[in-house]
Amino acid sequence: MLKRRVLCALFIILVASGCGGAEQNQLNVFAWANYVSDDIRSAFEREFGARVVVDTFASNEDLLTKLQSGASGYDIVMPSDFMVGVMIEGDLLTELNRDNIPNFRNISPQFLGKYFDPGNLYSVPYTWGTAGIAYDSSKVKPPPDSWTVLWDTRYSGSFSMLDDQREVIGAALKLLGYSVNTTSLEELAAAKQILLEQKPLVKLYRSEADEILSSGDVDIAHCWSGDAFRAAENRPDLRYFIPKEGSTQFIDTVCIPAGAPHKELAEQFIDYLLRPEVNAKITNFTKYGTCVSAAKEYVSEKLRDEPGIYPSEEVLSRMESLIDVKEFTVQYNRAWEEIKAQ
Numbered sequence: 001m002l003k004r005r006v007l008c009a010l011f012i013i014l015v016a017s018g019c020g021g022a023e024q025n026q027l028n029v030f031a032w033a034n035y036v037s038d039d040i041r042s043a044f045e046r047e048f049g050a051r052v053v054v055d056t057f058a059s060n061e062d063l064l065t066k067l068q069s070g071a072s073g074y075d076i077v078m079p080s081d082f083m084v085g086v087m088i089e090g091d092l093l094t095e096l097n098r099d100n101i102p103n104f105r106n107i108s109p110q111f112l113g114k115y116f117d118p119g120n121l122y123s124v125p126y127t128w129g130t131a132g133i134a135y136d137s138s139k140v141k142p143p144p145d146s147w148t149v150l151w152d153t154r155y156s157g158s159f160s161m162l163d164d165q166r167e168v169i170g171a172a173l174k175l176l177g178y179s180v181n182t183t184s185l186e187e188l189a190a191a192k193q194i195l196l197e198q199k200p201l202v203k204l205y206r207s208e209a210d211e212i213l214s215s216g217d218v219d220i221a222h223c224w225s226g227d228a229f230r231a232a233e234n235r236p237d238l239r240y241f242i243p244k245e246g247s248t249q250f251i252d253t254v255c256i257p258a259g260a261p262h263k264e265l266a267e268q269f270i271d272y273l274l275r276p277e278v279n280a281k282i283t284n285f286t287k288y289g290t291c292v293s294a295a296k297e298y299v300s301e302k303l304r305d306e307p308g309i310y311p312s313e314e315v316l317s318r319m320e321s322l323i324d325v326k327e328f329t330v331q332y333n334r335a336w337e338e339i340k341a342q
């Protein structure tokens with residue numbers, strides 16, 4: 001009798017603490033910081049009677065390491081373009097059931113069928129954007145137009161770099177006139193060298209540039225476009241530009257990891273995100289470009305016409321997408337470790 005009571009109590013404790021298996025109707029999301037607004041989260045919770053828990057990562061490599069380390073418990077992850085391909089090859093993603101995602105038809109064709117997932121069997125585009133530089137125009141004069149501002153000793157200790165190996169090495173490669181996807185050891189070594197020279201000037205490596213620009217921690221930041229415009233809401237003197245040498249552009253996606261505990265709920269969430277009104281809310285909050293054409297009419301006018309968010313064809317022609325450099329990745333990992341360790 002006593003044994004039965006003890007077992008019963010144990011069961012109640014396990015269920016109450018959420019250790020009795022994956023919690024029913026809880027969607028576990030692993031996303032970039034400031035990417036899923038409370039507004040979207042709570043509206044989905046109300047409509048679907050679910051709970052949405054959001055955890056964040058700072059780079060594609062952090063996300064990859066987490067999934068590779070085994071049972072993450074996540075239902076939704078948000079890798080960027082090249083990382084989707086890496087994850088498909090590593091069997092880390094689950095095929096999407098399109099029957100549960102009828103709003104897939106809302107996606108603009110220009111964001112579909114990309115090299116990293118040609119049939120979009122595993123990924124749905126979430127937003128798109130660019131990497132560039134945000135600066136306080138009241139302090140940084142004349143207005144910069146090149147990556148060289150991040151090597152200018154006048155700004156020592158007042159700027160940040162992204163905490164993202166492909167983006168930081170990519171910025172150095174672009175400054176040197178090389179491709180962000182180089183597989184040349186010499187070119188990579190030259191990029192590493194100038195990043196080592198730059199390091200004493202860097203205040204911090206941080207991917208959440210919107211936060212440190214808003215707080216005034218830095219006056220200049222290597223950052224992603226949306227984050228610059230988010231910070232500018234709090235600091236109107238901020239400006240964003242894409243260096244004349246060129247930079248990266250990306251598509252961030254929504255995927256379901258292999259072994260996700262709530263696959264159907266995850267597909268309902270993806271479908272929800274693709275409703276034009278909801279998708280516009282993503283753009284209004286994150287300040288990144290929408291991949292749903294019908295969402296544009298709900299996007300705030302200021303963002304709809306902002307060339308920093310929707311660059312001209314001429315500017316886009318100077319951009320490259322990061323691609324998976326396969327076995328050469330180990331060289332990027334090594335260079336990055338050396339830069340961070342110095």
Ligand code: SPD
Nearest residue numbers: 032033034035080224250
């Ligand atoms: N705060 C959201 C940042 C999202 C940035 N994604 C960038 C991917 C670059 N490869």
